[in-house]
Amino acid sequence: MIDIKFIRENPDIVKNACAVKNFADNVDDILALDKRVRELKTITQTKTAEKNKITREIPTATDKAPLIAQSKKIGEEIAADMAELADKEAELNELLHCVPQIPSADAPIGRDDGDNVEIRRVGEPPKFDFTPRAQWDLLDMNNWWAPEKIGEICGTRTYCLMGEAAELSLAIQTYVIQKLISKGFRFVECPSITKPQTIFNAGHFKGSDLSVMNNDVFMLTDTDRCLAGTAEIILNSLHADEVLNEKDLPIKYAGFSPCFRKEAGAAGRDTRGLVRFHQFNKVEQYIYCTPEQSDEMHEHILNNLCEVMEDLELPYRVIANCTGDMGFNKVKMNDVEAWFPSENAYRELGSCSSIGQFQARRTNTRYRAGDGTLQFCATLNNTGIALPRALVPVIENHQNADGSVNIPKKLQPLMGGRTKIGGKH
RNA sequence: GGAGCGUUGGCAGAGUGGUAAUGCAGCGGAUUGCUAAUCCGUGACCGUGUUAUAGCGGUCCAUAGGUUCGAGUCCUAUACGCUCCGCCA
Numbered sequence: 001m002i003d004i005k006f007i008r009e010n011p012d013i014v015k016n017a018c019a020v021k022n023f024a025d026n027v028d029d030i031l032a033l034d035k036r037v038r039e040l041k042t043i044t045q046t047k048t049a050e051k052n053k054i055t056r057e058i059p060t061a062t063d064k065a066p067l068i069a070q071s072k073k074i075g076e077e078i079a080a081d082m083a084e085l086a087d088k089e090a091e092l093n094e095l096l097h098c099v100p101q102i103p104s105a106d107a108p109i110g111r112d113d114g115d116n117v118e119i120r121r122v123g124e125p126p127k128f129d130f131t132p133r134a135q136w137d138l139l140d141m142n143n144w145w146a147p148e149k150i151g152e153i154c155g156t157r158t159y160c161l162m163g164e165a166a167e168l169s170l171a172i173q174t175y176v177i178q179k180l181i182s183k184g185f186r187f188v189e190c191p192s193i194t195k196p197q198t199i200f201n202a203g204h205f206k207g208s209d210l211s212v213m214n215n216d217v218f219m220l221t222d223t224d225r226c227l228a229g230t231a232e233i234i235l236n237s238l239h240a241d242e243v244l245n246e247k248d249l250p251i252k253y254a255g256f257s258p259c260f261r262k263e264a265g266a267a268g269r270d271t272r273g274l275v276r277f278h279q280f281n282k283v284e285q286y287i288y289c290t291p292e293q294s295d296e297m298h299e300h301i302l303n304n305l306c307e308v309m310e311d312l313e314l315p316y317r318v319i320a321n322c323t324g325d326m327g328f329n330k331v332k333m334n335d336v337e338a339w340f341p342s343e344n345a346y347r348e349l350g351s352c353s354s355i356g357q358f359q360a361r362r363t364n365t366r367y368r369a370g371d372g373t374l375q376f377c378a379t380l381n382n383t384g385i386a387l388p389r390a391l392v393p394v395i396e397n398h399q400n401a402d403g404s405v406n407i408p409k410k411l412q413p414l415m416g417g418r419t420k421i422g423g424k425h
Numbered sequence: 426g427g428a429g430c431g432u433u434g435g436c437a438g439a440g441u442g443g444u445a446a447u448g449c450a451g452c453g454g455a456u457u458g459c460u461a462a463u464c465c466g467u468g469a470c471c472g473u474g475u476u477a478u479a480g481c482g483g484u485c486c487a488u489a490g491g492u493u494c495g496a497g498u499c500c501u502a503u504a505c506g507c508u509c510c511g512c513c514a
Contacts, residue, residue: 038471038472038473041471041472041473041483042472042473042482044483045471045472045473045482045483045484046482046483048482048483048484049481049482049483051494051495052444052482052483052495054494055443055494055495056443056444056495058443058494058495059443059495060443064494067494068494068495069494070494071494071495072494075494242435243435244435245435245451368435368451368452369452370452371452371453372451372452372453372467373452374435374469
């Protein structure tokens with residue numbers, strides 16, 4: 001969430017942020033409520049001070065009765081004002097939770113993903129001297145999945161990988177985890193079951209009403225738990241209510257977890273192949289740092305994902321997501337998209353986000369700065385790799401005429417030294 | 426699932442109805458000057474105030490209620506942790 005003091009002092013910046021991110025602008029209502037809340041605080045606090053003064057005289061007074069009566073009377077007056085204060089504060093809080101994060105000045109302004117900007121392109125889409133197969137044909141002919149069977153027994157938007165494809169998926173995850181560990185990330189195997197409040201604290205949803213997430217998040221019936229859509233949720237709360245030491249920052253985590261999403265807004269999209277499921281696996285990069293370190297860390301974790309693309313020998317591009325596409329809690333966002341030959345298009349494999357102090361304010365994660373003061377941490381996150389989606393460009397880009405798939409060099413040690421899988425044996 | 430114990434500042438840790446001890450760390454200051462020590466100050470959040478400080482006031486002892494003139498302390502519920510029992514990959 002955004003600091004009320006910042007809104008007081010910079011209402012125009014906040015109004016502009018609401019406009020370019022397509023969120024309702026409640027700034028004027030917030031400022032009016034804030035003014036009234038402060039008035040009520042002054043009134044109740046003055047009366048409370050008066051009451052405290054009398055209460056403190058009671059133990060030593062010879063005639064206690066009149067003091068007790070007076071204290072009781074002031075107490076009743078305070079209760080009336082407190083009721084209005086509580087109402088107004090709740091109202092103010094609700095509006096504050098609907099104020100989006102201020103986007104970075106260098107983020108492109110735009111309405112939706114049509115206004116995103118490509119900032120660089122690395123590698124060339126492969127040229128095949130045969131008719132390349134789409135992912136589903138490669139998977140079928142190599143017996144690497146069983147979509148009809150799994151659909152029948154588990155329902156839509158589920159998948160299974162079999163044989164060498166399952167091995168390759170695990171090898172990619174292991175490769176990325178080891179790479180991140182070597183770059184100073186602490187590996188965390190995260191739970192997927194969590195409390196709704198934990199999801200809310202990651203700041204993807206606006207407002208204070210937890211039921212807004214029911215559309216996107218699987219709730220577990222007859223419990224107070226739900227399933228997290230990403231390890232970011234857990235990593236974001238790992239230091240909630242703690243005070244970190246500035247000298248320990250940045251703290252870098254590589255989280256791994258199964259991820260669960262309803263995909264309610266994607267009905268009919270990507271129903272074939274390995275792109276979009278209710279459950280998938282993801283390695284996630286997550287950073288705690290000072291606001292001053294944030295831009296450098298953004299480049300660091302973006303670069304890590306780009307390196308993974310290069311290690312997987314995939315043509316890819318980096319996108320600067322526009323203000324309207326980046327979401328509620330973000331300062332800036334860069335999607336990394338790999339080349340999907342079957343779609344003749346680049347498609348998202350990862351998303352790198354700077355959150356500023358927005359999440360840390362919700363989780364109350366602070367650090368003791370060099371000057372002794374307390375500050376909210378800045379947080380960032382990026383995909384490490386997501387499976388099985390990442391398998392699609394790997395098998396499509398590296399396929400051979402016989403339906404076999406060349407294994408990228410860096411993965412070969414994790415595949416028992418094999419250089420290719422599948423095809424006619 | 427059952428029983429017991431616990432939750433106080435960054436950390437450790439006192440506090441049995443009347444203004445939350447103390448130690449360590451961090452930060453600020455003073456002093457000494459062989460690289461460290463000694464002394465003093467300093468909890469967080471909010472309101473008010475200030476160019477900025479200071480000052481003044483309020484709140485905070487896991488969370489939410491309750492009793493009371495007054496609650497860290499008494500009562501109720503919940504969350505989390507630990508120990509033991511049961512079950513279990």
